[in-house]
Amino acid sequence: MNSTAKNCAALAKRLTDSGLRPTPQREVVFKVILEKRDHPTADEIFARVKSQMPTISLATVYNCLETLVQCGLVRQVNLERAPTRYCPNLHEHAHFHDDATGQVHDINLPADTLKQLRSLLPPGFDASTVELAFRGSKGSARAKLAEGRAAARSGAN
Amino acid sequence: MNSTAKNCAALAKRLTDSGLRPTPQREVVFKVILEKRDHPTADEIFARVKSQMPTISLATVYNCLETLVQCGLVRQVNLERAPTRYCPNLHEHAHFHDDATGQVHDINLPADTLKQLRSLLPPGFDASTVELAFRGSKGSARAKLAEGRAAARSGAN
DNA sequence: ACAAGGATTTAGAATTATTCTAAATAGAAC
DNA sequence: GTTCTATTTAGAATAATTCTAAATCCTTGT
Incomplete structure:
Protein backbone atom coordinates (compact mmCIF):
# COMPACT_ATOMS: atom_id res chain seq x y z
CA MET A 1 0.00 0.00 0.00
CA ASN A 2 1.58 3.31 -1.03
CA SER A 3 1.57 6.47 1.01
CA THR A 4 -1.27 8.12 -0.91
CA ALA A 5 -3.51 5.09 -0.47
CA LYS A 6 -2.61 4.99 3.23
CA ASN A 7 -3.51 8.64 3.65
CA CYS A 8 -6.79 8.11 1.85
CA ALA A 9 -7.61 5.22 4.13
CA ALA A 10 -6.79 7.32 7.17
CA LEU A 11 -8.96 10.11 5.81
CA ALA A 12 -11.84 7.73 5.12
CA LYS A 13 -11.63 6.36 8.63
CA ARG A 14 -11.60 9.77 10.25
CA LEU A 15 -14.53 10.89 8.17
CA THR A 16 -16.72 7.86 8.73
CA ASP A 17 -15.85 7.95 12.43
CA SER A 18 -17.38 11.41 12.49
CA GLY A 19 -20.40 10.28 10.49
CA LEU A 20 -19.14 12.03 7.36
CA ARG A 21 -18.62 10.61 3.90
CA PRO A 22 -15.28 10.10 2.19
CA THR A 23 -15.92 11.90 -1.09
CA PRO A 24 -13.57 12.33 -4.05
CA GLN A 25 -13.52 16.06 -3.40
CA ARG A 26 -12.40 15.63 0.20
CA GLU A 27 -9.79 13.15 -0.89
CA VAL A 28 -8.25 15.34 -3.54
CA VAL A 29 -8.19 18.41 -1.29
CA PHE A 30 -6.46 16.42 1.43
CA LYS A 31 -4.03 15.01 -1.11
CA VAL A 32 -2.85 18.38 -2.44
CA ILE A 33 -2.32 19.64 1.10
CA LEU A 34 -0.09 16.66 1.86
CA GLU A 35 1.68 16.83 -1.48
CA LYS A 36 3.32 20.22 -1.19
CA ARG A 37 3.72 21.31 2.40
CA ASP A 38 3.95 25.02 1.81
CA HIS A 39 0.93 26.27 3.75
CA PRO A 40 -1.25 27.07 0.76
CA THR A 41 -4.27 29.36 0.93
CA ALA A 42 -7.75 28.19 -0.04
CA ASP A 43 -7.31 29.84 -3.42
CA GLU A 44 -4.02 28.07 -4.04
CA ILE A 45 -5.53 24.76 -3.01
CA PHE A 46 -8.42 25.45 -5.38
CA ALA A 47 -6.00 26.04 -8.26
CA ARG A 48 -4.03 22.86 -7.55
CA VAL A 49 -7.14 20.75 -7.12
CA LYS A 50 -8.72 22.03 -10.32
CA SER A 51 -5.98 20.50 -12.44
CA GLN A 52 -7.02 17.07 -11.15
CA MET A 53 -10.74 17.77 -10.86
CA PRO A 54 -11.66 20.65 -13.14
CA THR A 55 -15.33 20.73 -12.12
CA ILE A 56 -14.74 21.35 -8.41
CA SER A 57 -15.93 24.67 -7.06
CA LEU A 58 -14.24 27.06 -4.68
CA ALA A 59 -17.12 26.69 -2.24
CA THR A 60 -16.46 22.97 -2.14
CA VAL A 61 -12.80 23.58 -1.39
CA TYR A 62 -13.84 25.75 1.54
CA ASN A 63 -16.30 23.07 2.66
CA CYS A 64 -13.70 20.34 2.44
CA LEU A 65 -11.14 22.39 4.32
CA GLU A 66 -13.62 23.01 7.10
CA THR A 67 -14.35 19.30 7.29
CA LEU A 68 -10.67 18.38 7.36
CA VAL A 69 -10.01 20.89 10.12
CA GLN A 70 -12.95 19.53 12.11
CA CYS A 71 -11.62 16.00 11.75
CA GLY A 72 -8.23 17.14 12.99
CA LEU A 73 -6.47 16.24 9.75
CA VAL A 74 -5.21 19.69 8.89
CA ARG A 75 -4.69 22.87 10.86
CA GLN A 76 -5.42 26.39 9.81
CA VAL A 77 -2.46 28.62 10.40
CA ASN A 78 -4.22 31.87 10.32
CA LEU A 79 -7.21 31.65 12.60
CA GLU A 80 -7.47 35.36 12.89
CA ARG A 81 -10.04 36.24 10.31
CA ALA A 82 -11.82 38.47 12.78
CA PRO A 83 -11.35 42.18 12.29
CA THR A 84 -8.04 43.73 13.34
CA ARG A 85 -8.03 45.12 16.84
CA TYR A 86 -6.01 48.03 18.17
CA CYS A 87 -4.43 48.46 21.57
CA PRO A 88 -2.42 51.21 23.20
CA ASN A 89 -0.39 48.82 25.37
CA LEU A 90 3.09 49.16 23.93
CA HIS A 91 4.80 46.80 26.33
CA GLU A 92 5.56 43.33 25.08
CA HIS A 93 2.52 41.27 25.84
CA ALA A 94 0.45 38.37 24.62
CA MET B 1 -1.72 69.61 32.55
CA ASN B 2 -4.22 66.75 32.59
CA SER B 3 -3.65 63.33 31.14
CA THR B 4 -5.59 63.95 27.93
CA ALA B 5 -3.62 67.09 27.20
CA LYS B 6 -0.41 65.23 27.92
CA ASN B 7 -1.33 62.45 25.56
CA CYS B 8 -2.23 64.94 22.87
CA ALA B 9 1.11 66.64 23.30
CA ALA B 10 2.89 63.28 23.03
CA LEU B 11 0.87 62.49 19.93
CA ALA B 12 1.67 65.84 18.37
CA LYS B 13 5.36 65.37 19.04
CA ARG B 14 5.44 61.90 17.54
CA LEU B 15 3.59 63.06 14.47
CA THR B 16 5.65 66.15 13.80
CA ASP B 17 8.81 64.13 14.42
CA SER B 18 7.72 61.92 11.54
CA GLY B 19 6.86 64.89 9.35
CA LEU B 20 3.13 64.34 9.86
CA ARG B 21 0.48 66.76 11.04
CA PRO B 22 -1.36 66.59 14.32
CA THR B 23 -4.96 66.79 13.11
CA PRO B 24 -8.18 66.79 15.16
CA GLN B 25 -9.11 63.44 13.59
CA ARG B 26 -5.86 61.80 14.64
CA GLU B 27 -6.24 63.24 18.12
CA VAL B 28 -9.76 61.99 18.63
CA VAL B 29 -8.97 58.51 17.30
CA PHE B 30 -6.00 58.26 19.63
CA LYS B 31 -8.12 59.52 22.51
CA VAL B 32 -10.84 56.90 22.18
CA ILE B 33 -8.25 54.13 22.00
CA LEU B 34 -6.71 55.32 25.27
CA GLU B 35 -10.08 55.92 26.89
CA LYS B 36 -11.44 52.39 26.91
CA ARG B 37 -8.71 49.80 26.68
CA ASP B 38 -10.77 46.98 25.32
CA HIS B 39 -9.04 46.34 21.98
CA PRO B 40 -11.70 47.88 19.77
CA THR B 41 -11.99 47.15 16.06
CA ALA B 42 -11.85 49.90 13.46
CA ASP B 43 -15.63 49.84 13.26
CA GLU B 44 -16.01 50.23 17.00
CA ILE B 45 -13.50 53.06 17.02
CA PHE B 46 -15.46 54.67 14.19
CA ALA B 47 -18.68 54.48 16.22
CA ARG B 48 -17.06 55.96 19.33
CA VAL B 49 -15.35 58.72 17.42
CA LYS B 50 -18.50 59.70 15.56
CA SER B 51 -20.24 60.77 18.76
CA GLN B 52 -17.52 63.38 19.24
CA MET B 53 -16.94 64.19 15.60
CA PRO B 54 -20.00 63.21 13.57
CA THR B 55 -18.54 64.18 10.20
CA ILE B 56 -15.55 61.84 10.35
CA SER B 57 -15.48 59.05 7.80
CA LEU B 58 -14.56 55.40 8.21
CA ALA B 59 -11.75 55.80 5.69
CA THR B 60 -10.26 58.50 7.89
CA VAL B 61 -10.42 56.24 10.91
CA TYR B 62 -8.46 53.64 8.94
CA ASN B 63 -6.01 56.31 7.82
CA CYS B 64 -5.51 57.57 11.35
CA LEU B 65 -5.04 54.07 12.73
CA GLU B 66 -2.39 53.37 10.14
CA THR B 67 -0.61 56.58 11.06
CA LEU B 68 -0.77 55.83 14.78
CA VAL B 69 0.61 52.34 14.20
CA GLN B 70 3.41 53.76 12.06
CA CYS B 71 4.32 56.24 14.80
CA GLY B 72 4.42 53.41 17.32
CA LEU B 73 1.60 54.84 19.43
CA VAL B 74 -0.78 51.91 19.10
CA ARG B 75 -0.36 48.29 18.14
CA GLN B 76 -2.61 46.18 16.01
CA VAL B 77 -3.43 42.94 17.70
CA ASN B 78 -4.51 41.04 14.71
CA LEU B 79 -1.89 41.44 12.03
CA GLU B 80 -3.08 38.42 10.18
CA ARG B 81 -5.33 39.88 7.57
CA ALA B 82 -3.79 37.73 4.90
CA PRO B 83 -5.81 34.74 3.75
CA THR B 84 -5.99 31.73 6.04
CA ARG B 85 -3.39 29.06 5.35
CA TYR B 86 -3.68 25.34 5.86
CA CYS B 87 -1.04 22.91 7.00
CA PRO B 88 -0.98 19.16 7.55
CA ASN B 89 1.60 19.32 10.35
CA LEU B 90 -0.41 18.25 13.37
CA HIS B 91 2.42 18.41 15.87
CA GLU B 92 2.52 21.44 18.08
CA HIS B 93 4.54 24.01 16.23
CA ALA B 94 4.96 27.71 15.67
C1' DA C 1 -2.42 89.00 3.08
C1' DC C 2 -2.07 85.64 -0.92
C1' DA C 3 -0.94 82.01 -3.99
C1' DA C 4 1.14 77.50 -4.59
C1' DG C 5 1.78 73.02 -3.13
C1' DG C 6 1.59 69.17 -0.44
C1' DA C 7 -0.94 66.70 3.28
C1' DT C 8 -5.29 65.16 4.83
C1' DT C 9 -10.06 64.06 4.73
C1' DT C 10 -14.03 62.44 2.58
C1' DA C 11 -17.68 59.53 0.14
C1' DG C 12 -18.21 56.06 -2.39
C1' DA C 13 -16.48 52.46 -5.45
C1' DA C 14 -13.53 48.44 -5.65
C1' DT C 15 -11.31 44.46 -3.79
C1' DT C 16 -10.70 40.20 -1.37
C1' DA C 17 -11.56 36.34 1.43
C1' DT C 18 -15.13 34.00 2.94
C1' DT C 19 -19.90 32.48 3.86
C1' DC C 20 -24.60 31.87 2.50
C1' DT C 21 -28.43 30.19 -0.41
C1' DA C 22 -30.95 27.34 -3.02
C1' DA C 23 -31.02 24.05 -6.41
C1' DA C 24 -28.87 19.82 -8.30
C1' DT C 25 -26.62 15.48 -7.41
C1' DA C 26 -25.11 11.54 -5.18
C1' DG C 27 -25.09 7.76 -1.82
C1' DA C 28 -26.90 5.03 1.91
C1' DA C 29 -30.64 2.65 4.09
C1' DC C 30 -34.84 0.78 4.30
C1' DG D 1 -36.25 1.25 -6.20
C1' DT D 2 -37.79 5.06 -3.31
C1' DT D 3 -36.76 8.06 0.32
C1' DC D 4 -33.75 10.60 3.06
C1' DT D 5 -29.83 12.94 4.12
C1' DA D 6 -25.21 14.52 2.89
C1' DT D 7 -22.67 16.86 -0.38
C1' DT D 8 -21.59 19.72 -4.21
C1' DT D 9 -22.24 23.58 -7.04
C1' DA D 10 -22.72 28.43 -9.00
C1' DG D 11 -23.57 32.55 -7.91
C1' DA D 12 -25.16 36.06 -4.67
C1' DA D 13 -24.15 38.20 -0.27
C1' DT D 14 -21.19 39.86 3.39
C1' DA D 15 -17.54 42.06 5.84
C1' DA D 16 -13.22 44.25 6.45
C1' DT D 17 -10.30 46.89 4.23
C1' DT D 18 -8.15 49.60 0.54
C1' DC D 19 -8.40 52.57 -3.39
C1' DT D 20 -9.74 56.74 -6.03
C1' DA D 21 -10.51 61.21 -7.01
C1' DA D 22 -12.24 65.35 -5.53
C1' DA D 23 -12.56 68.67 -1.77
C1' DT D 24 -10.43 70.89 2.10
C1' DC D 25 -6.92 72.30 5.00
C1' DC D 26 -2.17 73.95 6.39
C1' DT D 27 2.22 75.61 5.63
C1' DT D 28 5.50 78.25 3.40
C1' DG D 29 7.38 81.62 0.34
C1' DT D 30 6.55 86.02 -1.48
Missing part, protein backbone atom coordinates in the same frame (compact mmCIF):
# COMPACT_ATOMS: atom_id res chain seq x y z
CA HIS A 95 -3.30 38.26 24.04
CA PHE A 96 -6.03 36.01 25.27
CA HIS A 97 -9.10 35.75 23.04
CA ASP A 98 -12.13 34.78 25.05
CA ASP A 99 -14.29 32.62 22.79
CA ALA A 100 -17.30 33.04 25.04
CA THR A 101 -17.39 36.84 25.14
CA GLY A 102 -15.26 37.80 22.15
CA GLN A 103 -13.17 39.98 24.45
CA VAL A 104 -9.40 40.24 24.18
CA HIS A 105 -7.26 40.44 27.31
CA ASP A 106 -3.63 41.45 27.63
CA ILE A 107 -1.30 38.85 29.14
CA ASN A 108 2.01 39.97 30.52
CA LEU A 109 4.97 38.49 28.67
CA PRO A 110 8.26 38.49 30.59
CA ALA A 111 11.32 39.60 28.64
CA ASP A 112 13.20 36.37 29.30
CA THR A 113 10.28 34.27 28.02
CA LEU A 114 10.33 36.32 24.86
CA LYS A 115 14.07 35.82 24.52
CA GLN A 116 13.58 32.11 25.03
CA LEU A 117 10.95 32.01 22.29
CA ARG A 118 13.26 33.77 19.87
CA SER A 119 15.91 31.19 20.63
CA LEU A 120 13.65 28.52 19.14
CA LEU A 121 14.33 29.93 15.69
CA PRO A 122 16.92 28.10 13.61
CA PRO A 123 19.97 30.11 12.54
CA GLY A 124 19.19 32.47 9.68
CA PHE A 125 15.69 33.23 10.90
CA ASP A 126 15.48 36.78 12.13
CA ALA A 127 12.17 37.69 13.72
CA SER A 128 11.20 41.35 13.90
CA THR A 129 7.99 40.56 15.76
CA VAL A 130 6.73 37.73 17.93
CA GLU A 131 3.01 37.23 18.33
CA LEU A 132 1.63 35.01 21.03
CA ALA A 133 -2.10 34.48 21.25
CA PHE A 134 -4.15 32.22 23.47
CA ARG A 135 -7.68 31.28 22.68
CA GLY A 136 -10.18 29.76 25.06
CA SER A 137 -12.65 30.73 27.71
CA LYS A 138 -12.15 32.65 30.89
CA GLY A 139 -13.61 31.27 34.08
CA SER A 140 -14.79 27.84 32.96
CA ALA A 141 -17.81 26.19 34.57
CA ARG A 142 -15.48 24.33 36.93
CA ALA A 143 -13.68 27.53 37.92
CA LYS A 144 -17.00 29.33 38.43
CA LEU A 145 -18.20 26.50 40.61
CA ALA A 146 -15.01 26.68 42.66
CA GLU A 147 -15.40 30.44 43.00
CA GLY A 148 -18.98 29.96 44.13
CA ARG A 149 -17.97 27.45 46.76
CA ALA A 150 -15.21 29.74 47.99
CA ALA A 151 -17.67 32.62 48.24
CA ALA A 152 -20.15 30.44 50.16
CA ARG A 153 -17.43 29.32 52.57
CA SER A 154 -16.33 32.87 53.28
CA GLY A 155 -19.93 34.01 53.66
CA ALA A 156 -19.46 36.75 51.04
CA ASN A 157 -22.19 39.01 49.59
CA HIS B 95 5.11 29.56 12.37
CA PHE B 96 7.58 31.93 10.85
CA HIS B 97 6.18 34.35 8.26
CA ASP B 98 8.89 35.47 5.90
CA ASP B 99 8.10 39.04 4.96
CA ALA B 100 10.45 38.93 2.00
CA THR B 101 9.01 35.89 0.25
CA GLY B 102 5.58 35.56 1.84
CA GLN B 103 6.41 31.97 2.71
CA VAL B 104 5.45 30.36 6.00
CA HIS B 105 7.83 27.97 7.75
CA ASP B 106 7.10 25.56 10.57
CA ILE B 107 9.12 26.05 13.75
CA ASN B 108 9.36 23.21 16.21
CA LEU B 109 7.79 24.01 19.56
CA PRO B 110 8.95 21.82 22.47
CA ALA B 111 6.23 20.55 24.78
CA ASP B 112 7.83 22.12 27.85
CA THR B 113 8.01 25.52 26.20
CA LEU B 114 4.33 25.23 25.43
CA LYS B 115 3.60 24.29 29.03
CA GLN B 116 5.64 27.24 30.19
CA LEU B 117 3.66 29.58 27.95
CA ARG B 118 0.37 28.29 29.32
CA SER B 119 1.66 28.95 32.82
CA LEU B 120 1.79 32.66 31.99
CA LEU B 121 -2.00 32.77 32.08
CA PRO B 122 -3.57 34.08 35.27
CA PRO B 123 -5.87 31.70 37.15
CA GLY B 124 -9.26 31.35 35.51
CA PHE B 125 -7.88 31.63 31.99
CA ASP B 126 -8.14 28.33 30.22
CA ALA B 127 -6.52 28.25 26.79
CA SER B 128 -7.66 25.62 24.33
CA THR B 129 -5.14 26.75 21.73
CA VAL B 130 -1.85 28.58 21.77
CA GLU B 131 -0.68 30.33 18.64
CA LEU B 132 2.89 31.49 18.29
CA ALA B 133 3.91 33.34 15.16
CA PHE B 134 7.17 35.01 14.24
CA ARG B 135 7.45 37.53 11.50
CA GLY B 136 10.61 38.69 9.83
CA SER B 137 13.03 37.74 7.13
CA LYS B 138 15.01 34.60 6.65
CA GLY B 139 18.70 34.77 5.84
CA SER B 140 19.44 38.48 6.23
CA ALA B 141 22.22 40.08 4.20
CA ARG B 142 24.56 39.69 7.18
CA ALA B 143 23.71 36.02 7.63
CA LYS B 144 24.14 35.35 3.91
CA LEU B 145 27.53 37.02 4.03
CA ALA B 146 28.55 34.90 7.01
CA GLU B 147 27.37 31.76 5.22
CA GLY B 148 29.37 32.76 2.19
CA ARG B 149 32.52 33.25 4.24
CA ALA B 150 32.03 29.93 5.98
CA ALA B 151 31.59 28.20 2.62
CA ALA B 152 34.75 29.87 1.29
CA ARG B 153 36.73 28.79 4.35
CA SER B 154 35.63 25.18 4.05
CA GLY B 155 36.22 25.24 0.29
CA ALA B 156 32.67 24.05 -0.40
CA ASN B 157 30.92 24.09 -3.79
